[in-house]
Amino acid sequence: MMTYLYLIALVLSIGTVLIANYTDLRERIIPNKLTYPMIVAGIALHLLFGVFQRDLIVAVRGGFGAGLAFGIGYGMYLTGGWAGGDVKLFTALGALLPVYSPPFNLPYSTAFPPYATFYPLFPVTLLFNSVIIVLPVFLIFALISKIRGEGIFYNIVKISNLEEGMIPAEIIYEKDGEFERYEAGYLGFISRKVGTPDWDRRLTDPDKAAGVSQEQVDLLKELVEEEKLEDEIKIKRGTPFAPAFGAGLFIGLFYGGLYWKLILLLI
Template identity: 30%
Template sequence: MWCFNLQGFFSLSLFIISLFGLSLASLTDLKQRIVPNKLSFFLLIGGLFLHGTWSILQGNAQAIFYSTFAMAYSFLLAYALYKVGVWAGGDVKLFAAIAALNPLNPFVAKPLLDAYGFKISHNANPFFPIELFVFTIFAMIPVSFAIILKRAEKKIRRKLIFLLIMMAAILSPFFLLNVDPYYTTVFALAMLSYLIIACLPLARVLFVKEKKITELEEGDICGESIKLVRGKVVREKGFNMRMLINYLVQYKSGELAKGNEIVSPLKARGVTLEEISKLKELVAKGKTENRILVKESVPIVPAMLLAYLVLNLLGDLLWMPL
């Protein structure tokens, strides 16, 4: 169906390459917590090459312009998140590469949906990466829940599955009885919020462990903040709004650059060799104990893969009014 015209074949090719890249990156992100640079560069060059070729075939520069433009603003967005410690470097490069491949949503399910009478709009502006970013954030919820289910004890796992089934049973009448979408959405969000709150205590336990500072490795993500205040070591465990506000204030004022804070759980890139050296020096001088909480952040790439699949099946949900 997609191969009956050149445009459809081109979109399907972009989808297959992106799906392959995101699937492979998801495996390495889950197993080794890295995204191979070679894979990201391959996808990036492939995206620019394919759109450049398409521009030549079409006789205009729109495709290569869209690809380059999407890659540029996606890199800037992801790099900003990297600078404040939300994303890791591998996530930045992969996101820019996927943007180069997909300035527009390939929307491979559109021909099938059209054939069955589902007329879903398809945005023709090069802002699909923004949509992918937004839905990646939402997709972090089911990915996190799946990891919690896998790691939790059997008894707790059964309770969580039972809770999920009960929530689905309660929500199903809203769809079967064609209740106003507004009320359905509000009720669904309320139930989702309850599920997140119920899982938070588990997440704090399952995603955090204690490790010796002398055994820290580059890239380990700290589960507590360690800073020097008037020559004394101050530790602040966990994550809270006060920590986030203090981090943003110090980042803006430049205090972080002065070395006030050594490590923070807000940095998804993990600890650097320089930061590890400072911590080991404090341990050697007896200023702090040889222990630190290390957390495992939720892998972003599997969430990106899930969001990519959903948007290709259901269309441009974020830009539907456009």
């Protein structure tokens, strides 16, 4: 019976990441109409099987996996590492596959970590796989950006070219009639909550997923025209993370945990 649960969850998870990859690469967005139904489906699926088998642990796995994935993802969001769509996609995968035991006789069974097979911690395997896969790409990208003299996590654009929806990587604020800038910091949201200066008015907010409004764009451009503000602003790079999730998921499903495999090679 549990094999059917894994197969259904597997098919839904693969379909979810494929669609998310398409929309993220094409439109730089992971739609809520994809992630929200999958979160509900994952929780409901495990609840249904748990009730049918009269197994409380199975019944709550979907909710636990979703909660664990959301907690990790929200932490990544607060530090500026992920966008809101990435958090919701990770939560959906956590709800669908809180636990994963391969339904096939795979030759690399030792690569399946016990914490993902027996406990609702498969999202941890998915996260490790995704980070390990994307790390070499990120390091190459960081090196190229450094050589070009560009920021790793942001682009510098002219305020005169600023558009609604762009997400700033710095706070522009007014204090005593003067306009100043405050860097987002390496810890993103946490840095800003701990060490931000006092201001009378904040003109940009890096923590708003919706980015700058048209009203903010018009105000910033007006300040540039009045020569009260330099004509440049740091904008967060829109780096799609869905492909890393997709690769991490496929490796996790058909091979296991890359981190676990590295641990086994060292012991």
